[in-house]
Amino acid sequence: MTALLDVKGLTKRFGGLVAVKDIGFKIEAGEILGLIGPNGSGKSTVMKCIMGIEKPNAGSVKLDGIDVAGWPTHRIARAGVGIVFQHARPLQRQTILEHIKLALLPDNLLMLATDHGVTRRAEEIAARVGLSQVMHRLPRTLPFADLRRLELAKAIARNPKVVLVDEPFAGLTSGEVADFSALIGSFRAEGHAVLLVDHNVKSVAALVDRVLAMYLGEYVAEGSAEEVMRNETVRRVYLGGKIETAARPEREGKDRTPLLDVRGLGVLYGKATALDDVSIHVGEGEFVSVVGLNGAGKTTLFNAISALVPYSGTINWRGETLAGRTPGSIARGGIVQCPESRELFGDMSVRENLDLGGQHFPVAEAAKQLDWLFGLFPILKARQGQAARTLSGGEQQMLAIARALMMRPKLLILDEPTLGLAPVILEQLSKALEVLRQTTDITVLLGEQNVTFALPHADRVYVIEHSRIIWEGDPARFAEEAGAGYL
Ligand SMILES: Nc1ncnc2c1ncn2[C@@H]1O[C@H](COP(=O)(O)OP(=O)(O)OP(=O)(O)O)[C@@H](O)[C@H]1O
Ligand SMILES: [Mg+2]
Incomplete structure (x- = not known):
């Protein structure tokens, strides 16, 4: 069986810096691969190379057997890859529902925007990600977590075979992380291949089928979450130790005018x-x-x-x-x-x-x-x-x-x-x-x-x-x- 996404020898240089060096992995349909590594290890660059936002210097990116490496982004999107960015820039004049409707339509069929079927489908997606209550509002009036929901809603609407999700949990509370994990899990249930990057180690480990760890652009380890988290290099360069603080003496001047x-x-x-x-x-x-x-x-x-x-x-x-x-x-x-x-x-x-x-x-x-x-x-x-x-x-x-x-x-x-x-x-x-x-x-x-x-x-x-x-x-x-x- 060919993997839905098959990346081999992926390399990306920025001037003298090798941000991604000879990285390879496969993701089957219905599988979630976690990609972890310290800040600056090249995770987002891997996603951008797959999506065609950055052109890889070397390597292949096979989607259902077809090498799309170096293609322009819109063609890769049409071939079935979608990305959920951490920092979304929603359109300011379109409501949440309109954003989802736009994502539902192929790019040259905008005139269908009035179609009832499209509206109904968009409403269903809004409900699924928990945006029903706010679907007629403008993005700037919404809290951070709702904007992240909108990004996931757009990904669901575009229905890509391969979904790249960059730091979905950053800045979310544990309840919100649970909601988002369930949504990402549903991508798997529907047979998508998911590449997930996040620093919330516990939530990533709970969700993924396998984990790939990188450091300074290079491969460090791959395996089950448990195996990778036990890897000595991963522990040293990524996980670190527990947060500890020294006991503090009672402060002097406690009763003075506060600063x-x-x-x-x-x-x-x-x-x-x-x-x-x-x-x-x-x-x-x-x-x-x-x-x-x-x-x-x-x-x-x-x-x-x-x-x-x-x-x-x-x-x-x-x-x-x-x-x-x-x-x-x-x-x-x-x-x-x-x-x-x-x-x-x-x-x-x-x-x-x-x-x-x-x-x-x-x-x-x-x-x-x-x-x-x-x-x-x-x-x-x-x-x-x-x-x-x-x-x-x-x-x-x-x-x-x-x-x-x-x-x-x-x-x-x-x-x-x-x-x-x-x-x-x-x-x-x-x-x-x-x-x-x-x-x-x-x-x-x-x-x-x-x-x-x-x-x-x-x-x-x-x-x-x-x-x-x-x-x-x-x-x-x-x-x-x-x-x-x-x-
Ligand atoms: N256009 C660019 N020019 C120069 N250096 C770049 C460019 N884009 C990325 N880099 C560098 O490449 C390295 C990898 O960046 P990348 O964004 O892929 O890291 P990351 O693993 O996603 O990190 P984080 O967890 O902090 O988001 C970083 O050190 C970054 O500074
Ligand atoms: Mg990043």
């Missing part, structure tokens, strides 16, 4: 309430985690603090109001936010992005800081000259965090820093935060739905749900009192 004091914060987006009477405070040197599901209001809270959205209520910084201050002046005053959306300058190099963060410091001080960050994220040192937009997903996340640290914040706000990072990098980041805590007076406000990362570091935890703070307390009490639904 940041947010009281009765309200934010409206049009008529929708994004934050309702939210009060939090962060003491000097404290590490505070705000835990909440997608859409709960974490990002809005951080954006209000950084003066990026209008709000009611008060925000005091070192005892003085932030009302009327511009985002730039707030950042210079020591509150630096590393946003979920990264906001990198894509056409500028890694180095230029970092230098921007350090521009307010004397040259020698900035150089020292840069050195320290390069020690923390060696890949950024190696890629100083590379344009930020061509970095892998996880590399971009590292750059965004490094740029924020480059500004030497007094208060560092990290919005979902774990998004798209390999386990081993999470462990490194975790260690770096520990070093920062113990050697500097940095204060951290962390927004996460990944509690395994958010809890170990935190002095104090807030839980935000539907625009309100519903719990505050010690991380040790979290599991008992607030953990349901997160752990």
Whole structure:
């Protein structure tokens, strides 16, 4: 029996960098192959080469026995390959249902868009991915997880034989991951061949039939999930160890004026309430985690603090109001936010992005800081000259965090820093935060739905749900009192 997808000797170079080197695998109909590896190991590049978004330098990509390597993307799509990107750019004027209808139609038959059969089928797909309630809304009004559902809905509508799914679980909560796993599992049940990339190791292992691990563009291991996760190289370069933190002494000055004091914060987006009477405070040197599901209001809270959205209520910084201050002046005053959306300058190099963060410091001080960050994220040192937009997903996340640290914040706000990072990098980041805590007076406000990362570091935890703070307390009490639904 010929495999539905048969990749041999796939190689892709970017200048002197070999991003993918002699990679091969087969996927049968009704099979899911997991592709794992640290950030920058070439996983997305493999998918882009199969899809024709990047032209491979060597190798064959056989689809049902026909070599499509080097074909243009639209022909490969028509031959039956579909990709679910991590970062979707939906059309802004089309509703969710219209997006699904467009995906249902072959590209030159758009006039059929009014066909009742098409509408009915699109509605069925919307229901299947859980978008029924919102199918007449525009993408920009929807939370992150729903946009990911839309991407899956489009893939279902196009009905490709081979589905490439890049990081579907990133930024999703455990409940959402379960829903998505079921949907991806249904691709298998319907006889599609699926290639799945994600850093959520547990969920990948639970879903796939086999796993292929790569590192620095090269093959490392292939086998059952269990076999591959036991492989020594995979453990060393990808999985890393457990996140551990040292016990912390009771903080001094606990009762002094908090560094940041947010009281009765309200934010409206049009008529929708994004934050309702939210009060939090962060003491000097404290590490505070705000835990909440997608859409709960974490990002809005951080954006209000950084003066990026209008709000009611008060925000005091070192005892003085932030009302009327511009985002730039707030950042210079020591509150630096590393946003979920990264906001990198894509056409500028890694180095230029970092230098921007350090521009307010004397040259020698900035150089020292840069050195320290390069020690923390060696890949950024190696890629100083590379344009930020061509970095892998996880590399971009590292750059965004490094740029924020480059500004030497007094208060560092990290919005979902774990998004798209390999386990081993999470462990490194975790260690770096520990070093920062113990050697500097940095204060951290962390927004996460990944509690395994958010809890170990935190002095104090807030839980935000539907625009309100519903719990505050010690991380040790979290599991008992607030953990349901997160752990
Ligand atoms: N256009 C490009 N020019 C230069 N280098 C590139 C380009 N595209 C990708 N790379 C590099 O190739 C390597 C592989 O990137 P790729 O996006 O495939 O990694 P990945 O395994 O998907 O990583 P992640 O898990 O972080 O998403 C990375 O180091 C990346 O910086
Ligand atoms: Mg990637």
